[in-house]
Amino acid sequence: MRSAGRFGQPIDRMGSVIAVIAVLGLCLPFTSFSPNRILLGEPRWIFSALGAPGALILIAAVLALIVVAVRPPALWLRLGICGAVLVVVLLLAGRSAGVLMPAESSFARISLASGFWVLLASGLLLSADTLSRLKPPPGLRVGLLVLTGAGLWAILGSGAWDHLSILKEYEARASAFWREAQQHVALAFGSLGLATLAGVPLGLVCYRHARLSAPILNTLTIVQTIPSIALFGLLMVPLAWIAANIPGARAIGVAGIGSAPALVALFAYSLLPVVSNTVAGLAAVPASVRDAAAGMGMTERQRLLRVDLPLAFPVILTGIRIVLVQNIGLATIAALIGGGGFGVFVFQGMGQTATDLILLGALPTVLLAFAAAIVLDACVDWSEGRKNRGSGDRN
Amino acid sequence: MIEIEQLTKSYGPNHVVKDVSLKVPTGEIAAIVGTSGSGKTTLLRMINRLVEPSAGTIRIDGEDTSSQEAHALRRRIGYAIQGHGLFPHRTVGQNIATVPELLGWEKARVNARVDELLDLFQLDPDAYRDRMPSELSGGQQQRVGVARALAGEPGVLLMDEPFGALDPVIRQKAQEDLRAIQRRIGTTIVMVTHDIDEAISLGDRVAVMDDGCLLQYAPPAEIIARPATEFVGALVGAGERPYRMLSLIPVGDVTEDGSAEGKAISDEATARDAVAELLWSRRSSAPVARRGEVIGRVRLDALLEMGAAPA
Numbered sequence: 001m002r003s004a005g006r007f008g009q010p011i012d013r014m015g016s017v018i019a020v021i022a023v024l025g026l027c028l029p030f031t032s033f034s035p036n037r038i039l040l041g042e043p044r045w046i047f048s049a050l051g052a053p054g055a056l057i058l059i060a061a062v063l064a065l066i067v068v069a070v071r072p073p074a075l076w077l078r079l080g081i082c083g084a085v086l087v088v089v090l091l092l093a094g095r096s097a098g099v100l101m102p103a104e105s106s107f108a109r110i111s112l113a114s115g116f117w118v119l120l121a122s123g124l125l126l127s128a129d130t131l132s133r134l135k136p137p138p139g140l141r142v143g144l145l146v147l148t149g150a151g152l153w154a155i156l157g158s159g160a161w162d163h164l165s166i167l168k169e170y171e172a173r174a175s176a177f178w179r180e181a182q183q184h185v186a187l188a189f190g191s192l193g194l195a196t197l198a199g200v201p202l203g204l205v206c207y208r209h210a211r212l213s214a215p216i217l218n219t220l221t222i223v224q225t226i227p228s229i230a231l232f233g234l235l236m237v238p239l240a241w242i243a244a245n246i247p248g249a250r251a252i253g254v255a256g257i258g259s260a261p262a263l264v265a266l267f268a269y270s271l272l273p274v275v276s277n278t279v280a281g282l283a284a285v286p287a288s289v290r291d292a293a294a295g296m297g298m299t300e301r302q303r304l305l306r307v308d309l310p311l312a313f314p315v316i317l318t319g320i321r322i323v324l325v326q327n328i329g330l331a332t333i334a335a336l337i338g339g340g341g342f343g344v345f346v347f348q349g350m351g352q353t354a355t356d357l358i359l360l361g362a363l364p365t366v367l368l369a370f371a372a373a374i375v376l377d378a379c380v381d382w383s384e385g386r387k388n389r390g391s392g393d394r395n
Numbered sequence: 396m397i398e399i400e401q402l403t404k405s406y407g408p409n410h411v412v413k414d415v416s417l418k419v420p421t422g423e424i425a426a427i428v429g430t431s432g433s434g435k436t437t438l439l440r441m442i443n444r445l446v447e448p449s450a451g452t453i454r455i456d457g458e459d460t461s462s463q464e465a466h467a468l469r470r471r472i473g474y475a476i477q478g479h480g481l482f483p484h485r486t487v488g489q490n491i492a493t494v495p496e497l498l499g500w501e502k503a504r505v506n507a508r509v510d511e512l513l514d515l516f517q518l519d520p521d522a523y524r525d526r527m528p529s530e531l532s533g534g535q536q537q538r539v540g541v542a543r544a545l546a547g548e549p550g551v552l553l554m555d556e557p558f559g560a561l562d563p564v565i566r567q568k569a570q571e572d573l574r575a576i577q578r579r580i581g582t583t584i585v586m587v588t589h590d591i592d593e594a595i596s597l598g599d600r601v602a603v604m605d606d607g608c609l610l611q612y613a614p615p616a617e618i619i620a621r622p623a624t625e626f627v628g629a630l631v632g633a634g635e636r637p638y639r640m641l642s643l644i645p646v647g648d649v650t651e652d653g654s655a656e657g658k659a660i661s662d663e664a665t666a667r668d669a670v671a672e673l674l675w676s677r678r679s680s681a682p683v684a685r686r687g688e689v690i691g692r693v694r695l696d697a698l699l700e701m702g703a704a705p706a
Contacts, residue, residue, distance in 0.1 A: 292480030295445055295553075296494050296543075297470030310484050 015069035018126045022062050022069070025118035030058075031096045036107040037165065037354055043113055049096045061088040062119065069126050075134050082127040083151075089119050090155055097163030109165040111356055138378035138385075145374045152367075165356040166363075173345070173360075181364065183259070184341035187334055188327040188368075191263050195270030195323060200316060202271070203278025204304075213279065220272040228265065228330055232337045235261040262339030266330055270323040277319025281312025314384040321376035328369040332361065396421045397442065397551060397583060402451035404437050411437045413607040414451070419600070421456075421550075424577060424584040425612075426598030428591055428630070434607040435587045439553055442585060443472045455551055470497050473552035473582070477559040479540030481528040487513075487539050488524040494547035512542040515576060534565040541573065545582065554586040558593065570597055591630050595619070595639055603627045616643055620705045637702030641667035644701050646693055650683045655692040659684035670698050 030049040032041030046055040065085045068078045097110040136144070161167050170177055206213040226234070240256025242249050254260045285308055293307045309316075335343030345361030348354075397419040404412040412434040419425040427435040440446040442453055444465040453460045460468055481490050488509045495505045510520040516538040528536055537557065544552055557573075558566045574597060577584060588594050594601045595615040602612045603626070611623035619639045622628035631639060646669045647662035659682040660669050673681055673695045680694045 286478075286480070286483075288476055288478045288480035289482060291445070291476060292474065292540075293482070295443060295469060295474030295476070295480075297466045297468070297497055298493075299466045302497070307482060311482075 010072075011070055012072050014129050015072060015126065018122050018129070019066040019069045021118060021125070022065055022122040025115050025122055026059065026062055028115035028118055029113040030115040030119075031093065031100065032111045032113045033100050034109050034111070037109045037168075037356070038352070041109070041111050041113070044096070044100060046115065049100065050092055051099050054092055054095055054099070057088065058092050058119075061085045065123060065126065072130075075130055079127060079130045079134065082123055082130060086120070086123040086127070087151065087155070089116065089123060091160055094155070094160035094162070094164060097161070097165075101163050109168065109356070110163060111165045112359075138381040141374055142378050145371055149371070166359050169345075169354070169357045169360045176344070177360070180340055180342055180344050180361075183339075184328070184331050184343075184365070184368070187259065187262055187266060187331040187339065187341055188324065191266035191270055191327055191331075192320065192324050194263070194267045195274050196320060198267075199271050199274030199319075200278050203275045203282070203316075206275060206279045207282040217272070217276060217279075220275060223268050224272045228269070228333050229336065231265045231268065232261055232333065235264055236337065239264065257338045259334070259339045261337055262331070262334035262341075266327050266334070269330060270327060273319040273322040273326070274316070277315050277322075278312065281315030282308055284315060285311045314380055317376065317380050317383055321373065321380060324372045324376060325369045328365060328372055332365055396456055397425075397585065398452075398454040398457075399438075399442075400452050400454075402438070402441060402453065403449050404434070404441060404446060405449045410607050412441070415604075415609045416451075417602055417609060417612045419583055419585060421583050422581045423599040424574075424586060424597055425600050425602060426594035427585065427587045427602045427604060428589065428594040429604035431589065432606075433604040435602075435604045436555055438604065439555055439585060439587045442551070442553055443469045443474060445469075470494055470547055471549055471551075473544035473547070473549040475541045475544035475552065475554045475557045477556035479528075479536045479560075481536060481540055481543070483528055486525050486527060487518075487531070490528065490539060491543045491546050493543060494549075498547055508546055508548075512546060515579075516542045516572070518542075533561060534569065537561055537565075537569060538572075545576075545580070550583060552582045552584045554584060556588055557586065559588075573597070591632075592639075596642065603630060616640065616705075619643075636704075638667055641665065641670060641698070641702045646683055647685070649693050649697050649701060650691040651694070651697070653680075653692045654689075655680040655682045657681055659689055660693065661685075662690065666698050666701050669693055670695065670702075673698070 026046065028045075029043030030046045031044050033044055034041040046058055049055075050058060062085070064081055068081045072078050093112055093116050100108075100110045102108055131141075131144075155161065156167075162171075202216065206216050223231075236256040239254055239261050243254045243256065243260075244250075246254075289307060289311070290303070293303045298306065331339075331341045332343035332346055334341045335347050342361040342365045346358050347361075349357030349359075349361065399418070400416050402412060402415045403410060415434075415438060417425070427438060429435045437446055441448045442455075442460070444460060455472075481487075482493075488506075491509045491512055492505045495508055500508070509524065513520040513523055518535065518538065523531075523535075523539075528539065531539065537560070541554075541557060544554075558569050561569055570593065586594075586597065595618070598615060600612060601615050601618045603610045603618065603623075605626050611618060611627050613621075613623075618627060619631050619636055622631055642665045644666040645662065646660055646664045646666060649666055649669075650662060655678070657676060657678055658672075660672055662683050662685045669681070673679070678695070680692050682689045683691050683693050
């Protein structure tokens with residue numbers, strides 16, 4: 001990925017591409033200004049958005065990013081500089097709101113514009129590229145995630161972003177935001193929990209009875225191909241019927257609209273990854289290991305609990321990771337049928353053409369999915385780690 | 396003692412094992428040899444009921460194996476297989492402790508047994524107890540596999556191509572070690588192999604199987620000298636017969652009084668090794684030593700006489 005530069009120092013190709021993107025980011029409007037939340041914003045380039053000192057700081061930060069991108073120093077140093085540049089970009093975005101906000105008007109809105117997003121993306125891309133080369137152990141990855149979360153929390157908590165439109169949308173809906181966040185997490189994790197409870201045994205059945213395997217897996221694959229909105233719609237009728245005709249169903253929350261069909265739909269989408277990964281994990285248990293377990297006198301139950309499931313566990317966990325990330329994203333659509341979640345803000349925002357309200361729903365969803373992916377990847381690595389420990393790490 | 400009587404296994408019209416009867420006296424090694432598909436592995440797996448017989452009976456120390464639950468039976472029978480089958484997610488110590496734990500031994504007794512077996516198989520307990528199987532060499536994994544099979548102090552050990560995955564040098568060492576350990580603890584062993592050399596060198600008796608039938612069951616010398624069928628003869632190999640015979644005889648049996656020149660040969664070496672040494676060093680006789688002390692000599696012509704067909 002590197003070629004020798006003019007001075008014999010290596011030039012990083014991936015980094016060079018990111019550097020070009022960063023330069024582009026500087027040339028695009030950093031924020032936008034509009035007199036109220038409905039009107040389309042007018043673009044503000046960096047000097048007018050930040051004032052001269054702020055703009056110069058931003059340019060310096062981006063230059064630092066470009067230098068470490070093109071001529072990488074030690075990787076940890078590069079990661080640290082990426083982090084620092086990202087913090088500067090985030091803080092300046094908040095400062096821009098302070099600069100642009102007219103003293104007399106509380107209706108004016110300052111939104112993040114393309115330049116900010118491109119700069120943010122280039123910083124994140126470079127961090128991701130550096131991290132993928134560092135290959136940090138799972139514990140450190142989770143540690144970095146916690147550090148990033150704490151940094152973000154500190155920036156938001158410090159009030160640095162309070163004048164930005166997205167936080168104004170948040171302020172107006174703070175209690176709704178946390179209620180929907182709870183609902184979103186409940187939908188994603190609840191459907192995952194149900195899918196794990198049902199999917200692992202179903203995978204076991206598929207593995208044990210080859211004849212059932214094809215029909216079950218094919219059915220689940222077909223479910224997976226139904227567009228999510230259609231599936232929500234399809235579930236409304238039978239669930240409404242159940243709520244109306246089966247005593248007690250309504251009492252436990254079954255209804256044609258709301259969180260019941262959302263949970264059922266997410267559950268249905270979750271089954272295929274869990275079931276197929278359970279089957280794959282069990283199939284990967286070496287035949288000699290299974291034979292030895294039986295030959296030593298383990299009962300069927302002991303073989304399942306002590307040998308088959310522990311050995312299949314990392315693969316099953318990979319399926320759970322797929323499901324969780326997928327469901328955190330899909331749960332957004334639950335809002336369409338009154339299921340709640342961050343999707344509520346996305347669809348409200350779309351209705352009002354208020355971009356910042358859409359972002360208020362979309363950004364937490366992305367962050368949540370991202371964090372879930374990192375934590376579960378680390379869990380998968382941990383669960384595999386001990387088994388695969390090579391002879392090299394002990395002397 | 397293992398008594399197998401008229402044992403048959405069939406899948407529909409196909410007979411995999413046909414009407415096999417044989418006895419393995421306590422403390423002996425029976426080596427079942429045959430080509431792949433001969434039914435030898437099925438025969439072995441019927442002893443611990445990993446395969447249920449279609450007809451016939453198996454008794455271990457007089458007790459019918461079908462009289463108890465299969466998993467309880469298996470805990471009393473050691474089982475070692477090709478490619479060792481160690482649990483990759485459990486340490487060496489936990490692997491070896493599998494059967495003792497299934498049998499409900501006390502923790503202290505289990506730990507003592509694990510260390511005892513690691514010692515027996517020349518693996519330092521402190522260094523190896525907590526390693527993962529993936530951290531061991533192939534030879535070490537195989538030893539742990541056999542140690543695990545012996546952990547529950549079984550009277551009977553079944554081995555299915557236990558050395559099949561090892562390279563030739565380690566393989567011979569593993570065979571010698573197994574023989575030594577078996578003599579020490581007196582376990583009855585039934586072993587399946589496709590390698591006639593392994594069967595002859597390890598087996599007190601060799602069972603030759605082909606197409607589900609037991610063709611001959613006899614001590615190695617008899618298999619070599621008087622093959623029951625053409626197939627057995629072909630398996631032994633006409634050209635190899637004298638050398639196989641020689642390989643069964645220890646030098647001590649051919650030693651006579653007298654003296655000879657040159658490097659001494661151990662009385663525990665095989666006559667085959669002695670012939671090779673004499674031919675190579677252009678000698679007609681050599682001194683024989685027992686634990687380093689010369690006890691007599693061995694002559695080449697006396698050795699060669701041993702390679703002739705018995706009268």
